Amino acid sequence: MPVFFFLFIVMPIAELAVLIQVGGMIGVMNTVGLVFLTAVIGAWLLRQQGLATLLRANERLNSGELPAKEVAEGLILAVGGAMLLTPGFITDTFGFLCLLPGTRHWLASQALKRMKVAGQGQSFFFRAGGTGGPFGGGPFGPQRPFDRDANGDIIEGEYQDQTQSDRDRLQHGSGDWNNDEKK
Numbered sequence: 691m692p693v694f695f696f697l698f699i700v701m702p703i704a705e706l707a708v709l710i711q712v713g714g715m716i717g718v719m720n721t722v723g724l725v726f727l728t729a730v731i732g733a734w735l736l737r738q739q740g741l742a743t744l745l746r747a748n749e750r751l752n753s754g755e756l757p758a759k760e761v762a763e764g765l766i767l768a769v770g771g772a773m774l775l776t777p778g779f780i781t782d783t784f785g786f787l788c789l790l791p792g793t794r795h796w797l798a799s800q801a802l803k804r805m806k807v808a809g810q811g812q813s814f815f816f817r818a819g820g821t822g823g824p825f826g827g828g829p830f831g832p833q834r835p836f837d838r839d840a841n842g843d844i845i846e847g848e849y850q851d852q853t854q855s856d857r858d859r860l861q862h863g864s865g866d867w868n869n870d871e872k873k
Contacts, residue, residue, distance in 0.1 A: 705778035712779065728782045732774030735789045740767050762798040770794075 713721040747760035770788025773781040787793045 708779050736771040762801050
């Protein structure tokens with residue numbers, strides 16, 4: 691409840707007070723233009739930083755790593771972008787801090803210190819399929835849950851991926867995909 695009180699009562703009142711003071715010093719039209727300018731610069735910066743973060747996450751996924759830091763940075767970018775699109779100078783300040791690479795990396799590392807990323811140790815609880823409800827009916831009719839064996843026990847375990855990546859197969863010439871067509 692205190693967070694919502696701050697976000698929906700205290701923050702808008704503070705933003706209005708700052709906007710009125712700045713408008714009194716530089717004029718109403720200049721204040722509106724400055725708010726619009728921060729939104730445009732913020733949208734451009736969000737696009738640039740968001741694409742860079744997405745490319746880094748894609749590289750980590752292709753190398754078989756979990757892009758946890760990039761996901762955290764993506765969430766921080768989304769929050770920063772929303773703050774920049776909200777009219778006001780206080781939210782713009784926090785929004786720009788979220789978009790700047792140095793502060794964004796620091797915020798992401800602080801967030802990751804406080805949470806454990808699922809799948810970090812290659813031990814997963816995997817639930818394939820879905821029951822869609824207590825009677826086993828999903829949107830496409832009854833489905834069999836695949837995470838239980840014949841006795842109804844849940845199957846849980848660890849794995850180690852020993853398959854070659856597509857890049858390894860192409861570089862070393864093994865794993866020709868056209869072998870099936872030649873036979």
